[in-house]
Amino acid sequence: MHPTDSPAAVVAAVVVTFNRRAALQKTLARLLAEPLDHVLVIENGSTDGTRAWLATLDDPRLAVIEMDRNGGGALGFETGMREAQARFDPDWLVLMDDDARPQPGAIATFRTGLARGRWPGAEALAAAVRFPDGGICEMNRPWVNPFASLAVFLRVLAGGGRAAFHIPDSAYAPGTDRALDGTSFVGFFISRAGVARAGYPDGRLFIYGDDVLYTLGLTQAGGRLLFAPDLGFEHECATQIAGAIPRPFWKIYYNTRNRWLIYRRAAGPVLFPLLMALMLPKWLATGSALPQGERRICRKLIRLAIRDAWRGDFSRSHAEVMRIAEGG
Template identity: 50%
Template sequence: MDRQDKRRLVAVVVTHNRLSQLRITLGRLLDSDPAHLHAILVVDNASSDDTATWLVDQADPRLHVYRSEANLGGAGGFETGMRQAVERFDPDWILVMDDDARPEPGALAVFHAGERSKAEAWAAAVYYPDGRICDMNRPSINPFWHGDVMRRTLLGGGRDGFHLSQPHYAAEDLCDVDGASFVGLFVSRVAVARIGYPDGSLFLYGDDVLYTLGLRQAGGRILFDPAIRFEHDFSTISDGDRRFRPLWKSYYHYRNLLMVYRLCSGWLFPLVLPAAAAKWLLKVRFHSGERRVFLGYVLRALRDGVLHRKHAPHAQVLTWGKRGRARLTQLRRLGFRGDSDW
């Protein structure tokens, strides 16, 4: 029997200071049939709230904890979690998610009921708690690898041109994709054997897309199954406020997205780079009162993304924002006010 036909499933949950969300997610996972979920591994990314104490008090034998003494970020947490899952449990499939994401009731049963040897990874349909499709978790098709997708994107499709949309979620058919998020992604041991683990040095954002694009580039197959439904209670960016909260997340988002664009576009990357830079710099208009700080993050992200630098310590990234705000305070003391906060 091919390893992808086996169903020893282990869930990896990465958490940092969101105990209220983690409780909901673990409750949902622990409610699942033990035949559908062999173990749950929580990677506690140096939480400073009551997470560690609460986890120690949990008695379910399927729940296991890896406590990191430093915050590794989501990317580091997923790399560590997947490595630990393989070493501890020898799973056939690894299911990854953030602490604010969880399978809808019955989702794991749907996974087990389907024929899963067709692909080396499976992406779930992810929704907000109110039932809307979670935009940040929509699987994608690389337009640089598919001419029809590129044409649709350029002819006005925009983001919808290369991301799955409502018809795909409403359909019963499976759909091949090139990129998917680490919310409701089922990764086979065959995939791990093919390309290894996510790049933990990315810290936050883009590690999932780079990992899945790398799997596709290496010859693996990823399928989207709309019948496997996940919930994501995501709040970093809201519809009414287009800014990252906290703002330092913008650095990782743009730096790592530039690396995604490089992998997607290949030799066309020199054409993609200036368009991406202009688009991101124009987002300064959403950052009244903190424009200097935002621009500092974007410019550093562009520099480090182009040079493929991934090892800026997280403490240093936080310091950049503090320095920018300190300069802004000095400018205001000298008489600068309002939107002229450069």
């Protein structure tokens, strides 16, 4: 067994990709320039030449798993983590999307931190994720559970919104490690002990919230997750507007269904019914400004998502969700 507090620790990266060859090329170039022992790519059925390009690479640290279908990021990360553990027995995994990558030197900084005992007792770490221009990437801003702290909960009720439970800009200053309840899978480092505690992500979720549920599950089970701003990542994604209706419309289904699951886990059995009494009317009224046809599709997807989440039913296929989203 490799010691997790030594430069000899085995570190493996897991990257999930689908139809973003140009972004993946940048990410792999960056990863293979870092002191990683293994890089595992989960190729989710791309049709843009990604597989053919990957087949031309010959770095011995690189391994590729070609999925027989696009199971979304959730199945990609579940498969990637399971396969990386089975193939490489790493001390640490680091996860990312195909359009995200460590800043130069980030993995070396991570190894140095391990060697110096920088994060004692931590089973997982969250990197500081920024856009390529240096701005903080909001979709990857770590957070604390607002239902686990009365002070945070009161700030939310007072109108603090998302900012009340997501870490502030000041936390991104170097050397300001702090405890978290959850984070995203971009720049997420997890140790062997963390995987043993939390298991693997739920691949049935397809997209949205698999990282939230997994990291919250880790910390609720007693695992220590720290924000480590000295570990820099960049995410080459478009800015997302909070509360905007997802496009294309099929994303509405997964966004709604998985938010239900997130709220249930975060709020717990006592507060969850009260929370949903507030949220459901808002969800069901979504799309009021849309044209009638789009509004009908949007609300149908939301109703189906609520029903499936209530029942714990994950059997609805992506093909069916796509058909409904296209008006079928």
